[in-house]
Amino acid sequence: MIEPYLRSFEAFSANGGAAAPVWARSLRLSAITRFETLGFPTTHNEDWHFTSVSPILRGAFVPLTHTSGSVTPADLDPFAFSAAGWHTLVFVNGRYHAGLSGGEALPDGVHVMPLAQAYDELPILVEQHLGKIASFDAHTFTALNTAFINDGAVIHVTQNVELARPIHLLFVSDTAAARGTSQPRNLIVVDRHAKATVIESYAGVGEHEYFTNAVTEAVIGDGATLTHLKLQRESTQAFHVGTLDVRQGRDSHLFSFSFATGGALSRTNVYTELRGEGCGATLNGLYLGDDTQHIDHQTRIEHVEPNCYSRELYKGILDGASHGVFNGKVFVHPAAQKTDGKQTNNTLLLSERAQIDTKPQLEIFADDVKCTHGATVGRLDETSLFYMKSRGINARTARELLTYAFAADVLETIELDEVRHGLEAATLRRYTERT
Amino acid sequence: MLEIHDLRATVAGKEILRGITLSVDAGSVHAVMGPNGSGKSTLAQVLAGHPAYEVTGGTVTYNGENLLAMDPEVRAQAGIFLAFQYPVEIPGVSNAYFLRAAYNEIRKARGEEEIDPMSFADLMDEKMKLVEMDDSMLTRSVNAGFSGGEKKRNEILQMAVLEPRLAILDETDSGLDIDALRIVAHGVNTLKRPTNATIVVTHYQRLLNYIVPDFVHVLAGGRIVRSGGKDLALELEAKGYDWLLEEAVA
Numbered sequence: 001m002i003e004p005y006l007r008s009f010e011a012f013s014a015n016g017g018a019a020a021p022v023w024a025r026s027l028r029l030s031a032i033t034r035f036e037t038l039g040f041p042t043t044h045n046e047d048w049h050f051t052s053v054s055p056i057l058r059g060a061f062v063p064l065t066h067t068s069g070s071v072t073p074a075d076l077d078p079f080a081f082s083a084a085g086w087h088t089l090v091f092v093n094g095r096y097h098a099g100l101s102g103g104e105a106l107p108d109g110v111h112v113m114p115l116a117q118a119y120d121e122l123p124i125l126v127e128q129h130l131g132k133i134a135s136f137d138a139h140t141f142t143a144l145n146t147a148f149i150n151d152g153a154v155i156h157v158t159q160n161v162e163l164a165r166p167i168h169l170l171f172v173s174d175t176a177a178a179r180g181t182s183q184p185r186n187l188i189v190v191d192r193h194a195k196a197t198v199i200e201s202y203a204g205v206g207e208h209e210y211f212t213n214a215v216t217e218a219v220i221g222d223g224a225t226l227t228h229l230k231l232q233r234e235s236t237q238a239f240h241v242g243t244l245d246v247r248q249g250r251d252s253h254l255f256s257f258s259f260a261t262g263g264a265l266s267r268t269n270v271y272t273e274l275r276g277e278g279c280g281a282t283l284n285g286l287y288l289g290d291d292t293q294h295i296d297h298q299t300r301i302e303h304v305e306p307n308c309y310s311r312e313l314y315k316g317i318l319d320g321a322s323h324g325v326f327n328g329k330v331f332v333h334p335a336a337q338k339t340d341g342k343q344t345n346n347t348l349l350l351s352e353r354a355q356i357d358t359k360p361q362l363e364i365f366a367d368d369v370k371c372t373h374g375a376t377v378g379r380l381d382e383t384s385l386f387y388m389k390s391r392g393i394n395a396r397t398a399r400e401l402l403t404y405a406f407a408a409d410v411l412e413t414i415e416l417d418e419v420r421h422g423l424e425a426a427t428l429r430r431y432t433e434r435t
Numbered sequence: 436m437l438e439i440h441d442l443r444a445t446v447a448g449k450e451i452l453r454g455i456t457l458s459v460d461a462g463s464v465h466a467v468m469g470p471n472g473s474g475k476s477t478l479a480q481v482l483a484g485h486p487a488y489e490v491t492g493g494t495v496t497y498n499g500e501n502l503l504a505m506d507p508e509v510r511a512q513a514g515i516f517l518a519f520q521y522p523v524e525i526p527g528v529s530n531a532y533f534l535r536a537a538y539n540e541i542r543k544a545r546g547e548e549e550i551d552p553m554s555f556a557d558l559m560d561e562k563m564k565l566v567e568m569d570d571s572m573l574t575r576s577v578n579a580g581f582s583g584g585e586k587k588r589n590e591i592l593q594m595a596v597l598e599p600r601l602a603i604l605d606e607t608d609s610g611l612d613i614d615a616l617r618i619v620a621h622g623v624n625t626l627k628r629p630t631n632a633t634i635v636v637t638h639y640q641r642l643l644n645y646i647v648p649d650f651v652h653v654l655a656g657g658r659i660v661r662s663g664g665k666d667l668a669l670e671l672e673a674k675g676y677d678w679l680l681e682e683a684v685a
Contacts, residue, residue, distance in 0.1 A: 392512045393537050402528075405525055
């Protein structure tokens, strides 16, 4: 099952990947070796207990090496938040597409470029961080991505720069991606006291089967803030594995939101390590499933130092025979006294056949902490339904509004107006215009 | 307007209402009082159509129609409004959206055009003044994070917007300080018309200093044990409920 990837790696090393610096080629080599040892996870693996990756293996996807020209700006409209003008890097089938990229100019002190360019222009930064954050020691998909590091975005926001507008990384797969796999690799570095918002969108143009395996590494410097919004709207036939791995410095803040509606099978990993005192991390998300979709989220928050907080709210609405998974881990290291952690997962099941496996976990090795976690799974609240009906709202509208409201509750936490409004409108349409 | 005859209802198999008979005419204010567990909140919920209560006997006729056969939303569209004792929080739906949805449903039921957002905003300006609420309440989610007083005022705001023919206030005074109580009562009094009626369900006489009833009914053990004028409320305030309960048993 791993052989096609090993063969592809040989071809890739000799060909498309040959231009990379020596250290990067060496990193890829150790990653493919680790990938070969690990193999693909089975459901015996605790991290993959509720998600079988066998559909991905059956796909026998081949690595995609060049862009297709069939994507037009109009194709991107549904994913671009209607001409918000943001600085945007577009990747088609995993490869940077200069023609579709652009948008407003960046302020001084902000560097955004595709990886190949960053090897030349930001060599020290890239070598310092790439592959240093997202460990592939135990993660097959990260090993696979690392072995095929070739393209993606590098974002560097230098000290004290507060970026007012977001940067949008838009990964689209079109018909030429069918039966193929792309391995986008991104690096975000926000220096001391800087502030940035990055949107990562994954989208399919048309309905076809492909496999996206993305990894983003992020470093948030002391006193810096990163808002990371991941919007997974892949083709419903697609497979998607996406990992965000973050390292936070002292007094830094992370707001992460994962919105997942696409893909036949998707897995999103959001990991952060709070490595300085006074950090805060908020990990929120919303998954909307239907038909036979499988949508898995795994989060891990490592409280390494004292006096940090973490907040986590993941909500899901599952219809049809869709299957959701939430596996959230909060580790509190022995030194991390005064940790304040709260983790919540709520899922609304709209059909008898929909199901959720939820596993919020706390592992606490410090004695002076305040940590809570909880999960609920349920149907629409009868009292709320009655309240709405008692105001004259008909039963169907009441159900639709409450379903929307369940999602809107967590979408409200997105500060960026265009994205919040866009996702609210899409969610409202999804649950109020069904026939 | 409303004729309740020998109404019986159970919740989870337990009989709470044991034969209530009550007649409410347009233009009148009725107070329903009684100790905890007497069934007064159940009566309010049954009239609004709460699905947890099962009507096991009796009839309720509203403007000549069988109220018990109507779904809760149909009752509301026909002009019945229940101000909840515990207003429900609906995170994710703004107060403005909720009110406009309800208002338009009720207009549709009356055969009127839906209101556009601009005209609705004007209407809200006027109604918000009545309960001394500021605009920020409209953008907040329905009752989410509201204080007890804000929730009750929000109920009266909804009542002001929906203009019911029969308003049922279920312990609207509970948990209110005197200022909030005055605002709520002022709202209710201002909305009073010769064509509509109000049923005030309350444990205490205090609210009735502000919303003066034409009739007072005392509920105990799921029955009305005494009816009278507004003076009955004062008598209850002075003497408590026990003497009535003893009389009822005797």
